[in-house]
Amino acid sequence: MKITVLGSGSAFSSPRRFNSCYFVESGSRKFLLDCGSDAMRAMQKAAIDFFSVDSIFITHMHADHSAGLPGVLTAMHVMGRKEPLKVYLPYTQTEFAGLWLANMFIFAEKWSFGFSLIPLKSGKLNLGDGAELQFIETKHLEKYSEQAERLGIVAVSFAVIVREGGKRFYFSSDLSSLKEAAQHIAGGVSFLEATHPPLEEVAAVSGNNEAGIYFTHIPMELEDGGEWREKLDGKFGIKRLNSVYDGQVIVL
Numbered sequence: 001m002k003i004t005v006l007g008s009g010s011a012f013s014s015p016r017r018f019n020s021c022y023f024v025e026s027g028s029r030k031f032l033l034d035c036g037s038d039a040m041r042a043m044q045k046a047a048i049d050f051f052s053v054d055s056i057f058i059t060h061m062h063a064d065h066s067a068g069l070p071g072v073l074t075a076m077h078v079m080g081r082k083e084p085l086k087v088y089l090p091y092t093q094t095e096f097a098g099l100w101l102a103n104m105f106i107f108a109e110k111w112s113f114g115f116s117l118i119p120l121k122s123g124k125l126n127l128g129d130g131a132e133l134q135f136i137e138t139k140h141l142e143k144y145s146e147q148a149e150r151l152g153i154v155a156v157s158f159a160v161i162v163r164e165g166g167k168r169f170y171f172s173s174d175l176s177s178l179k180e181a182a183q184h185i186a187g188g189v190s191f192l193e194a195t196h197p198p199l200e201e202v203a204a205v206s207g208n209n210e211a212g213i214y215f216t217h218i219p220m221e222l223e224d225g226g227e228w229r230e231k232l233d234g235k236f237g238i239k240r241l242n243s244v245y246d247g248q249v250i251v252l
């Protein structure tokens with residue numbers, strides 16, 4: 001299994017850290033986990049072959065995880081991709097996504113390749129060749145439930161585990177608390193997000209980094225060398241944040 005970090009930034013991305021996007025090669029499959037608003041540029045910068053991606057999995061519809069989809073689909077079309085593409089989105093929002101894309105005049109039947117929008121639900125997806133994806137619902141969007149329900153929207157978000165043979169990769173995506181991640185981080189490699197959980201929780205992990213635990217979704221105040229980071233170190237004891245960086249490749 002090979003993971004290329006394309007975007008390790010928070011919703012407020014920067015030239016150093018793009019929005020959430022990861023390229024995973026597992027078994028015979030090559031796919032994106034998340035497609036944040038910088039995804040096209042992030043793929044170009046890391047020299048990812050736009051034709052090689054067979055699927056895109058979007059963990060939730062916040063723009064820093066989903067808004068790059070129209071650009072990536074357009075880039076693939078402009079380049080003349082032929083292979084079909086599967087796009088998995090939270091199960092409550094595939095219909096919206098179809099209309100969203102249609103309103104940008106992105107139609108599968110007009111595109112150089114076919115793409116399908118597939119509802120993503122909690123559970124397991126067999127990738128073949130002994131590889132498997134598991135999606136776990138998280139509480140990240142619960143704070144929007146009241147407003148969302150008024151519009152008939154289910155506020156659903158997912159964390160992801162990729163398994164291949166004995167290898168294991170856990171990606172928390174966005175969480176309300178690292179407690180949600182605790183039961184999933186044993187063994188393999190884990191990417192935990194650093195923006196939304198209480199900083200005391202980030203500090204607790206950063207002070208006791210187990211092998212294989214990396215932070216991602218890094219907000220600017222947690223970047224090394226900044227004034228905020230020094231203040232946060234004084235207040236929360238965040239010593240060494242073992243974070244991934246854009247362009248980093250991790251092979252399991």
Ligand SMILES: [Zn+2]
Pocket residue numbers: 010011020062064065174217
């Ligand atoms: Zn996010």
Ligand SMILES: [Zn+2]
Pocket residue numbers: 060062140174
């Ligand atoms: Zn989010």
